[in-house]
Structure formats: C-alpha cells, structure tokens
Amino acid sequence: xxxxxxxxxxxxxxxxxxxxxxxxxxxxxxxxxxxxxxxxxxxxxxxxxxxxxxxxxxxxxxxxxxxxxxxxxxxxxxxxxxxxxxxxxxxxxxxxxxxxxxxxxxxxxxxxxxxxxxxxxxxxxxxxxxxxxxxxxxxxxxxxxxxxxxxxxxxxxxxxxxxxxxxxxxxxxxxxxxxxxxxxxxxxxxxxxxxxxxxxxxxxxxxxxxxxxxxxxxxxxxxxxxxxxxxxxxxxxxxxxxxxxxxxxxxxxxxxxxxxxxxxxxxxxxxxxxxxxxxxxxxxxxxxxxxxxxxxxxxxxxxxxxxxxxxxxxxxxxxxxxxxxxxxxxxxxxx
Numbered sequence: 001x002x003x004x005x006x007x008x009x010x011x012x013x014x015x016x017x018x019x020x021x022x023x024x025x026x027x028x029x030x031x032x033x034x035x036x037x038x039x040x041x042x043x044x045x046x047x048x049x050x051x052x053x054x055x056x057x058x059x060x061x062x063x064x065x066x067x068x069x070x071x072x073x074x075x076x077x078x079x080x081x082x083x084x085x086x087x088x089x090x091x092x093x094x095x096x097x098x099x100x101x102x103x104x105x106x107x108x109x110x111x112x113x114x115x116x117x118x119x120x121x122x123x124x125x126x127x128x129x130x131x132x133x134x135x136x137x138x139x140x141x142x143x144x145x146x147x148x149x150x151x152x153x154x155x156x157x158x159x160x161x162x163x164x165x166x167x168x169x170x171x172x173x174x175x176x177x178x179x180x181x182x183x184x185x186x187x188x189x190x191x192x193x194x195x196x197x198x199x200x201x202x203x204x205x206x207x208x209x210x211x212x213x214x215x216x217x218x219x220x221x222x223x224x225x226x227x228x229x230x231x232x233x234x235x236x237x238x239x240x241x242x243x244x245x246x247x248x249x250x251x252x253x254x255x256x257x258x259x260x261x262x263x264x265x266x267x268x269x270x271x272x273x274x275x276x277x278x279x280x281x282x283x284x285x286x287x288x289x290x291x292x293x294x295x296x297x298x299x300x301x302x303x304x305x306x307x308x309x310x311x312x313x314x315x316x317x318x319x320x321x322x323x324x325x326x327x328x329x330x331x332x333x334x335x
Contacts, residue, residue, distance in 0.1 A: 065101035074218040110203030137191040155292040193222020287326040
C-alpha cells in the first residue's frame, strides 16, 4: 500500500474535510518528476470510475516541507476569495505521515494547456489568460520597497557567495540589482502571483474556465506582470524551453520593439496602471527571480554535499535556460 493510501486508511481523519475523510481511492497513479529541481512526488487518487479526485504532493526529502506549507497557505488564500468557480485546487490537508509531509488537495477537472491542442494558443486564449491574471490582482494595494530586498537583493547576495561567483558574475548581479531596484520608485499594483505560470500548470475546463495548479512558488504579494511574462515566454518559445531556439524566439518576440509578446505584456501592464516603458525592468526582475527561486534551494541543498555534487549543482545553475534570457535582457537594456 502506498504512503497516501496508508494515510487515508489508518490516520485519524475526523478533523479533515469530508472530501478527504469520506474518500477511499480505488487506485493511485504516481507521477514522477520531469525536473531535476522538483522536490516532490505527485500522486493522483482515483475514484471508482478511474477519475482523479484527490491530488497528493509528497516531499521527497522528509525534512524539507517549507514550500509545501507555503503552497497550502496560498491555496487557502485563493479558496477564501469566495469565487464561484475555483481558480486553483481546494486545500484539504497538510499533514505528516510516517516521516513524510503530504499536501492533499482536490483535483482540477480540465485539460492542461501544455498539449498539442494548445501548442500555439491564439490571441483569444491570451486575452482570457490576461483577464484571469487581472482578476487575480489586488488593485487597491501598492508594493513597498521591501519586496526588492526580499525577492532580489538578499537572494542575489546569497547565491553570489554560494557560487563563489566570478568577477564577471558579481558585476552582472550588481547591475541586475541596480536596474530592478528602479522598480521600487513606481507605485506598482500588488497581484497574487503564481510564480511558475507556464501552460503545463494551467487547466481549461469543459466550460472553458481556467484554473492553475502547482502554487509552491506563489506569493500573496507578487510582482505585477511576472506571471504574464512567464506565460508568454512559454507560449512563444520554439521547440520547448531549452536551447538556441528559445533564445532566438525570446529576442524576436520580447526584445525587439515590435515583438508581439512584448506588445501583449505592455498592454497587460498598462491595463493595471503600469507605464509600458517598465516592460524591460519587469522582464529582468521576472527572470532573475525565477532563477533564484528555483536554483537557490538546489544549490543550498548541496552546499554540504561532496564536492562533485555541489559542482554539478553550480554547473546546472550556470547553464539554466532562464539565466541566458536574464543575461539577454540585461544586454538589451544596456544598449
């Protein structure tokens, strides 16, 4: 019996929601991670018809549950907004069972956008995603300067030391910090941010409504435009998010003055009261935060590991595709 079914069969479920306490799966589908950076295994608990009803995320390293707890809080926040149609899974439980942390949530009824049917989403789909993101914003709140220290300055200083950064890297990080700090002079709206808003994390239901899964990198007070930029980078990347094709597509669609993705992102910012001229700063901050959010913990996990493992993590960081786009954006701004 797998870990999740063992929990449902033997743990005290009396204080848990009925969707969980009354559910007995007829089978479990275990999904292996597609990413070296993933900290979780995912299980789909099936009902008698073979339909996934409950999703369980299991921490692969028993002592590291911080982001799972953060995701649970994000799902609670989203559920508390009182929308008629869910924009995310409903949180059911965050528990520790047999030394492993489990996050249990409802399954989303829908088809992921990351498939052949949605390989090249048309403008109409972007308009729906754009509106979905705008609806998630908090238009009455504005960002304060503290977000930059927390999300960019402090992670940059840590990764600089952890990498034993070269002089060129230190200069690059310093320029990034300086340019993104300019955003603190702007009264930016504060959206709820997903943090990893690619097509593979967005589902469309039979009624054509959108919902997002995997909120582990989410923030209740995020960076305006970051989710839109992440989504559009995924949409306009040719042949997947890797290699030369991605860099060429990014330069064409985001850095060229007439790039379609650039125009869409500028329109998205303008709808929420942000000057279109800040688009490059938003792109730079989005890419820097993504690299730091994903690879900071990976490098940290290997800091006390044998030297070859640590060196492997540092090499992966330096070759991560988002880091290349980050550098391209910096070079574009320098000119």
